[in-house]
Amino acid sequence: MKKYSDPPSGQQAENKAPKRVTILDVARAARVSAGTVSNALSGKRQVDPETRARIDAAIAALGYVPNRAARALRHGRSNLIAVCSSMPWQVAGGSSRLGFLMEVVAAVAPVALRHGIAVTLLPAEAEAEGFLDRIALDGAIVIEPLREDPFLRALRAQALPVVVIGQPPVPDWVHVDLDYPAVTRLLCDHLYGAGARRFPLLTGQEDRVVHEETIRAYRAFAAERGMVPEVLRLPEAAGEAGSAALMTERLARRDIDAVLVPVDTFASGVMAAARGLGLVVPHDLRIATRYDGLRARQEVPGLTAVDLNLPEAAAHCIRLLLALIAGEGVPPATPVAPPRLIPRGSTR
Amino acid sequence: MKKYSDPPSGQQAENKAPKRVTILDVARAARVSAGTVSNALSGKRQVDPETRARIDAAIAALGYVPNRAARALRHGRSNLIAVCSSMPWQVAGGSSRLGFLMEVVAAVAPVALRHGIAVTLLPAEAEAEGFLDRIALDGAIVIEPLREDPFLRALRAQALPVVVIGQPPVPDWVHVDLDYPAVTRLLCDHLYGAGARRFPLLTGQEDRVVHEETIRAYRAFAAERGMVPEVLRLPEAAGEAGSAALMTERLARRDIDAVLVPVDTFASGVMAAARGLGLVVPHDLRIATRYDGLRARQEVPGLTAVDLNLPEAAAHCIRLLLALIAGEGVPPATPVAPPRLIPRGSTR
DNA sequence: TTGTATGCGTTATCAT
């Protein structure tokens, strides 16, 4: 008896062509028709126990394993969805492997798996290399798209079911609303409540819808409170170091008492800049970020952040996507529970 | 002219059955045969410019998009590989979304993408739910398998090309050797060199090959130096909190001057325990971990860790896997560059 | 340069 930990036969340079075993081979060996074998496997039709035994024996003897590509063709389902982010891998996966893409994948994957579908990751490069027409997908989730997002364009061209998580460029796209305006408002109010009277917003430079929404909400808050708004933008790829450099310069002017930094990588940079200038957080400078990831939790002091209810959002995404795949109609916008502030040392 | 940011028509509950456009429809519209359309698309044969124009027009008019499942069947390639980890998602993706699975994916995905193949994540649950026979895979990478790994068993049953990253249960599996014994040795030597004379090893409890190798190397080191070896094991799922609890108790005895904690999540727990007891790292207690992730870098002080050369390992994995998929023979073991210590404050 | 025919492996439909 072979143990499963035996080396895989045929992986070495043995020249035996593996010659795939088909359902027809099994059928022949069991002296039945292919259709019967198929039914035995799927259980969609009654099959004589004795016949079944012969089939099982044949399957075991031949080592038959169904061809998934053929099934996918037949069923019109690949059981695979993509999670797309128009951020380059450098940013999305990140040198710290901590991008929002990974976060969303981490939230989406288990839900998807529970529904019998697997998840593949598609960063910006994938679109460029035309991955959407290389692999068989049942649908896709697009994270925080750009205003003119190549993934959305390509997905629509493919007529694939799509759910956007975050802000879609136009509200007609089926999307799960993370309500970034509310999130921004929450953070602004918190900073203000903590005593901050002048704080710039530091965010990404790309033409991402989420940035627009955030900036809009920030400006609205500033107008309301009579605070002078200041929006600093930095290329996403600049990362922690870029943020630290920019903010070291900005903080040197000593005219602000807090910074609102939605992107957590940038927030780390601001922390570094503050340290470099000898500023004590939160005493000399308060910092609040949006995404409550490992960075926010591990910084010293911890970064005040927001619980975006990602698991719930992910569950919605999958539910919606499955409905779309099934051809059912769904409402374009699905709300998640209101964002919840997670106050930490950085604003206390 | 429609802008691509328009809402996707048909996503709403319009009852129009989308009726897939096939290559044959295009052929008819362009008044050519299906084969010609196919060739025009693939460019594998010369096609008259004028015919080509008609075809292109038809494609555009009908919105034809090739069926990937059919191609996969035809070509015998799905352009998809899986990265499998027998760790449950809870641990692999982690509440901190920072498990080694994510790390490896982050390293593997860009390389794979560059070779035209996408990557899907399969945590332990996926095996249980039989995902390996739900999706069409060209091959798989298995991370730090268990001694009796269900993924390896299933993959062999499917006769799928497999590359193990880490320690395979038997050396015949094609694998990329991260050389954990050397890594362990490196850390032990470093701790010893930093003055530590008694340090337990805290690692995971599962029947994972990497743990065995690590423990073996640790014991060898202890024997050599005349240090009393002490191996503490904790269920992987216990996480940071479990580690903190266990080590709070252990550290209270005040008879050790360092801890070797390969699993970075556990290392965070040890740091927390030390803080709780008022122990100053590294003065009262030195800590070294293996995996140099965000945790190691963000802890205060930073955790001494090891550069495992993951990007290089990932590149090897893909290269080997592609070779196996192409039916070429490959050596069972591929080494990566020697591990390099990254000394940080936790052992200084 | 283009058309025709066949097969990839599976499953659904119809017949027995």
Added chain:
DNA sequence: ATGATAACGCATACAA
């Protein structure tokens, strides 16, 4: 309960 047949959509060998 089972068998025969067609079809899923594409790409190739071969013929023209």
